[in-house]
Amino acid sequence: MTIRMIAEKCGCSTATVSKALNGAEDVSRETAERVRRVAAQLGYMPNAAARSMRTSRSYSFGVLFRDNADTGLAHEFFSGLLNGFKRQAEELGYDIFFISGRLGGRTIRYAEHARYRNCDGVFIANESYKKPEVRELADCGIPAVTIDYTYDGCASVQSDNYQGVRDLVRYIHGMGHRRIAFIHGEDTPVTDVRVASFRQTCRELGLDIPEAYVTEAVYCDPASCEAPTRRLLALETPPTCILYPDDTAYIGGRNEIYRQGLRIPEDISAAGYDGIDLSQILRPRLTTLKQNADLMGSSAARELVQAVEQGKDYIPRRIIIPGQVLPGETVGRAGETA
Amino acid sequence: MTIRMIAEKCGCSTATVSKALNGAEDVSRETAERVRRVAAQLGYMPNAAARSMRTSRSYSFGVLFRDNADTGLAHEFFSGLLNGFKRQAEELGYDIFFISGRLGGRTIRYAEHARYRNCDGVFIANESYKKPEVRELADCGIPAVTIDYTYDGCASVQSDNYQGVRDLVRYIHGMGHRRIAFIHGEDTPVTDVRVASFRQTCRELGLDIPEAYVTEAVYCDPASCEAPTRRLLALETPPTCILYPDDTAYIGGRNEIYRQGLRIPEDISAAGYDGIDLSQILRPRLTTLKQNADLMGSSAARELVQAVEQGKDYIPRRIIIPGQVLPGETVGRAGETA
DNA sequence: CGCAGTTTCTAAATCGTTTTCGTAACGCCA
DNA sequence: TGGCGTTACGAAAACGATTTAGAAACTGCG
Numbered sequence: 001m002t003i004r005m006i007a008e009k010c011g012c013s014t015a016t017v018s019k020a021l022n023g024a025e026d027v028s029r030e031t032a033e034r035v036r037r038v039a040a041q042l043g044y045m046p047n048a049a050a051r052s053m054r055t056s057r058s059y060s061f062g063v064l065f066r067d068n069a070d071t072g073l074a075h076e077f078f079s080g081l082l083n084g085f086k087r088q089a090e091e092l093g094y095d096i097f098f099i100s101g102r103l104g105g106r107t108i109r110y111a112e113h114a115r116y117r118n119c120d121g122v123f124i125a126n127e128s129y130k131k132p133e134v135r136e137l138a139d140c141g142i143p144a145v146t147i148d149y150t151y152d153g154c155a156s157v158q159s160d161n162y163q164g165v166r167d168l169v170r171y172i173h174g175m176g177h178r179r180i181a182f183i184h185g186e187d188t189p190v191t192d193v194r195v196a197s198f199r200q201t202c203r204e205l206g207l208d209i210p211e212a213y214v215t216e217a218v219y220c221d222p223a224s225c226e227a228p229t230r231r232l233l234a235l236e237t238p239p240t241c242i243l244y245p246d247d248t249a250y251i252g253g254r255n256e257i258y259r260q261g262l263r264i265p266e267d268i269s270a271a272g273y274d275g276i277d278l279s280q281i282l283r284p285r286l287t288t289l290k291q292n293a294d295l296m297g298s299s300a301a302r303e304l305v306q307a308v309e310q311g312k313d314y315i316p317r318r319i320i321i322p323g324q325v326l327p328g329e330t331v332g333r334a335g336e337t338a
Numbered sequence: 339m340t341i342r343m344i345a346e347k348c349g350c351s352t353a354t355v356s357k358a359l360n361g362a363e364d365v366s367r368e369t370a371e372r373v374r375r376v377a378a379q380l381g382y383m384p385n386a387a388a389r390s391m392r393t394s395r396s397y398s399f400g401v402l403f404r405d406n407a408d409t410g411l412a413h414e415f416f417s418g419l420l421n422g423f424k425r426q427a428e429e430l431g432y433d434i435f436f437i438s439g440r441l442g443g444r445t446i447r448y449a450e451h452a453r454y455r456n457c458d459g460v461f462i463a464n465e466s467y468k469k470p471e472v473r474e475l476a477d478c479g480i481p482a483v484t485i486d487y488t489y490d491g492c493a494s495v496q497s498d499n500y501q502g503v504r505d506l507v508r509y510i511h512g513m514g515h516r517r518i519a520f521i522h523g524e525d526t527p528v529t530d531v532r533v534a535s536f537r538q539t540c541r542e543l544g545l546d547i548p549e550a551y552v553t554e555a556v557y558c559d560p561a562s563c564e565a566p567t568r569r570l571l572a573l574e575t576p577p578t579c580i581l582y583p584d585d586t587a588y589i590g591g592r593n594e595i596y597r598q599g600l601r602i603p604e605d606i607s608a609a610g611y612d613g614i615d616l617s618q619i620l621r622p623r624l625t626t627l628k629q630n631a632d633l634m635g636s637s638a639a640r641e642l643v644q645a646v647e648q649g650k651d652y653i654p655r656r657i658i659i660p661g662q663v664l665p666g667e668t669v670g671r672a673g674e675t676a
Numbered sequence: 677c678g679c680a681g682t683t684t685c686t687a688a689a690t691c692g693t694t695t696t697c698g699t700a701a702c703g704c705c706a
Numbered sequence: 707t708g709g710c711g712t713t714a715c716g717a718a719a720a721c722g723a724t725t726t727a728g729a730a731a732c733t734g735c736g
Contacts (some may be wrong), residue, residue, distance in 0.1 A: 002722055013686045018724055045454045050722035052387040053691045059442075060435070073421060074615070079411035086436060093442030095455065097398065097435035098424060104397075104431030116383045117433065222619045248619070254619045277412070278616065280588070281560045283593045289449065324703060340692055351716045356694060388692035391721045477713060 001044040009038050014243045021046070031039075052118055061089050061304060062099040062119040064110060064137065066126045075220060075248075076276040077293050078126050081147060084297025085123055092305045094120065099137070109133055111140040121145070121304040129189070143307035143314070145300045148190050155307055155316040157300045161190055164323040165197040168271060171325045172241050173205050176334035180207065181239035183228045183253070185219035185246070194273075198243070207274060210237075219245050222252025229256040233268070240269060240334045247272035247279040247288055265332030275326050284329035291323045296318075339382040347376050359384070365650045390456055399427055399455040399642060400437040402448060402475065406462045413558060413586075414614040415631050416464050419485060422635025423461055430643045432458065437475070447471055449478040459483070459642040467527070481645035481652070483638045486528050493645055493654040499528055502627045502661040503535040503581075506609060509625075509663045510579050511543050514672035515607060518545065519577035521566045521591070523557040523584070529555045532611075536581070543632040548575075557583045560590025567594040571606070578607060578672045585610035585626055592620075603670030613664050622667035 003021075007014045009323050012031065019027045020035035027035075052058040063082065065073065073079050086096050097114045099122065110133055114122055125147040138144045138151045146156045172180055182198045185191045195214065203210045212235060218224040225244060229252070232239055244250040250272040254264065262268050264284055272279055275290025299319050307314045341359075345352045350369065357365045365373075390396040395546035401420065403411065411417050427434050427463045437451045437460065448471055452460055463485040465472050468489065476489045484494040510518055520536045523529045533552065540547045550573060556562040562583060567590070570577055582588035588610040600606050602622055610617055613628025637657050645652045 003724095014689095014723080015686060015725080016684085022724085024725095028684060031684080043450075045450050047391070047392040047454050047722050049387040050691090051724075053385070053693090054724045055393060056691075058387065073411050073417035074414050076412045079417060083411060084381045087440075090436075090440045091443060095435050095438075095441070095595075097433050098428075100424070100428045102428045103423075103433070105429060112381075112383050117386050169684090175365070208729080248615075251616075251619045252715080255619075258621065277586075281589045281593075283596065341694095342692075352693080353695080353716060353718090354714085356692095357715090360694085361697095364714060369714080385692050388721090389694075391723090392692080394693045394721075 006035060006039050006042060006044055010035050026298050032096050036313040058118040058120055059093055060095045060097055062114045062117060062122045063096050063100045064122060064124045064127050067126050067143060077274050080293030081125055081297040084294035085301045088298035088301035092301065095328050110137040114142055120308045123300055123304060130283050143304060145304045147296065150318060155303045157296050157319045157321060159291045160320045160322045161193040165194045166201045167325050168289045169198060169201040171289060172271060172331055177241040178207055179237065179239045181213040181223055181232050182243045183215055183217045183245060186216065213239055217245055217249060220248045222249055225249045225252035226256040228266060229253040233260055241331060242270050244270065244272050247274045247276050247286060250286060264330050269331040271331055286332040287328035289323045290326045292321050296321045339380050344373060344377050344380060347499040348373055375550045396456040396458055397431055398433045398435055398457050400452045400455060400460040401434050402437045402460060402462045402465055415612050415629060418631030419463055419635040422632035423639045426636035426639035430639065448475040452480055458646045461638055461642060481642060483642045485634065485638065488656060491654060493641050495634050495657045495659060497629045497634060498658045498660045500535040503532045503662050507536060507539045509519055510609060510669055513669050515579045516545055517575065517577040519551040519555055519570050520581045521555045521563055521583060524554065544546050547587040551577055555583055555587060559588045560587055563587045563590035567591040570613045571598055579669060580608050582608065582610050585612045585614050585624060588624060602668050607669040609669055624667040625666035626664050627661045628657050628664045634659045
């Protein structure tokens with residue numbers, strides 16, 4: 001079913017058919033209707049490749065997700081991000097495909113891949129922004145939106161990690177806790193923000209946080225939280241509440257706490273981050289901060305469409321999406337102050 | 339950078355450039371090398387749309403994943419499936435994009451979407467195979483591979499659910515259990531196979547399974563497992579081990595078991611299905627059956643490439659991927675027989 | 677009737693690649 | 707020299723859409 005067949009059946013030219021289907025001005029209402037009727041009847045679908053070649057618009061977005069580790073899509077935060085992006089992008093008329101570093105047994109740079117597929121925009125999430133190859137992609141002239149990271153000249157959507165940690169700490173403080181520890185994730189820009197917010201918020205609240213209370217583990221790696229948890233519990237004045245890098249990592253802490261014969265939250269309180277399903281399934285229900293991954297994804301899609309359609313006029317924006325404290329049962333009321 | 343620019347710079351025709359880059363026979367080695375050198379130097383990338391139009395091959399696969407529910411990608415089994423498929427497809431030279439029911443604010447049938455994008459093959463996973471629209475996609479002439487479901491004329495990759503349940507039950511039987519209950523998922527073809535295997539295996543083992551031992555919950559829905567678990571534990575002769583629909587759903591059972599003041603595995607044993615990360619993180623570590631999602635995905639990609647490249651000659655195959663019992667700590671040794 | 681203006685349509689070029697078919701050049705042999 | 711086979715290359719035609727520039731038809735007006 002090409003445009004030519006419709007033209008023949010309608011007794012008009014392909015130009016007219018094209019214009020009729022695209023709602024151009026200079027085609028009479030009757031002709032337009034006839035063309036559309038015939039097209040529908042023949043089950044016509046335009047050929048994306050042909051259209052793309054002529055218009056140099058593919059109506060597709062490339063998505064860059066970490067492809068090495070298994071954690072690419074498995075993590076609920078990122079799958080939520082992708083879902084939100086996908087849904088909104090499709091609603092606005094763009095399909096999405098994955099940008100990868102391999103194609104046909106050969107290694108290919110991300111930017112090459114994006115150019116090869118002619119994508120109109122790229123969505124960069126869950127990749128190491130330090131890699132020069134990623135920066136090349138962000139800078140290669142194709143509009144891009146990044147997640148939780150700012151390149152200049154590039155729009156970004158960021159989870160409000162500063163306010164998130166702040167809200168969480170204030171909530172915990174409001175439950176009476178004065179000795180709060182933070183086992184944070186490995187060194188990344190996001191971690192920097194969270195730790196900075198933690199320290200600043202504690203300062204504002206007049207809490208004295210010993211250095212030993214701020215320690216490092218690995219995101220999504222429960223085992224990495226066991227030793228830090230053990231060390232915290234063994235301190236002379238242990239914390240009354242521990243913040244974990246994320247909900248998944250919390251499991252490691254929880255295992256360690258139980259192993260020590262302690263109860264949550266009676267003996268020690270704990271909080272996670274992300275607000276994935278798991279956190280709400282566990283008993284006691286985890287107190288955590290829910291990141292609005294879906295909204296982040298859909299905002300990114302809307303922003304990317306703006307960037308594409310405004311072209312040169314577009315001014316990159318930074319969109320901050322707030323999270324929300326999800327009070328669970330793992331942060332109990334602490335009676336006394338430290 | 340088009341092929342024409344390379345031609346000019348090399349002083350030859352576009353035909354020669356094309357042939358040189360594609361490794362055709364009738365081009366001298368020197369010319370081929372010169373062309374390739376210039377192409378690399380200019381950072382040439384072919385235009386996928388143009389190539390696709392000419393060859394009517396897009397080197398892309400459409401992927402159909404359930405897009406309504408949130409569970410689309412969040413579930414580790416499906417994200418594993420997708421990851422495996424994606425990696426292998428890209429290795430073989432195919433990009434992947436998502437087929438969806440919406441495009442540009444309009445509703446579109448899956449098959450239309452697939453035709454629009456000219457994809458060379460489609461990968462159908464995690465969708466209700468009962469929907470006529472899905473069947474239309476599978477039948478629309480584009481080679482397709484389905485997961486855990488057989489359409490005729492269509493290749494499929496299936497997890498060996500029969501053997502999986504069988505292995506799991508035999509493992510549990512080997513641990514001394516004689517009263518085994520199965521809380522299975524909602525009515526789907528996969529569930530049918532698992533329940534059939536459960537009954538048959540029990541029969542082979544000479545176990546008498548009362549009707550009340552086989553009951554229904556909902557996949558990935560922990561809450562749905564609470565009541566069935568409660569009912570099982572309240573029976574006059576309760577089971578000594580309960581199989582859950584999947585690892586996630588098990589959490590609901592676990593919560594209920596703990597609420598009753600019982601211990602796992604001392605008082606009651608339990609097993610999951612899927613072998614997602616969560617199962618190995620929990621303490622006690624969950625005894626479960628690991629489905630090899632990654633291998634299923636990559637097998638599907640290989641099979642789809644076969645189907646595409648063999649064309650008419652291709653004979654659809656059904657590929658069965660075995661799972662593996664992951665012995666954890668939730669199935670204990672049962673002392674006596676029932 | 678002639679002219680200008682408007683509406684509706686079409687011919688043809690174009691996007692970047694692959695592929696077919698033709699042919700020039702060359703070497704070889706009789 | 708003529709004929710033949712081989713090798714290396716190029717001209718040109720596709721693929722299916724959009725778009726530009728212009729033509730045809732019609733209207734209205736003096």
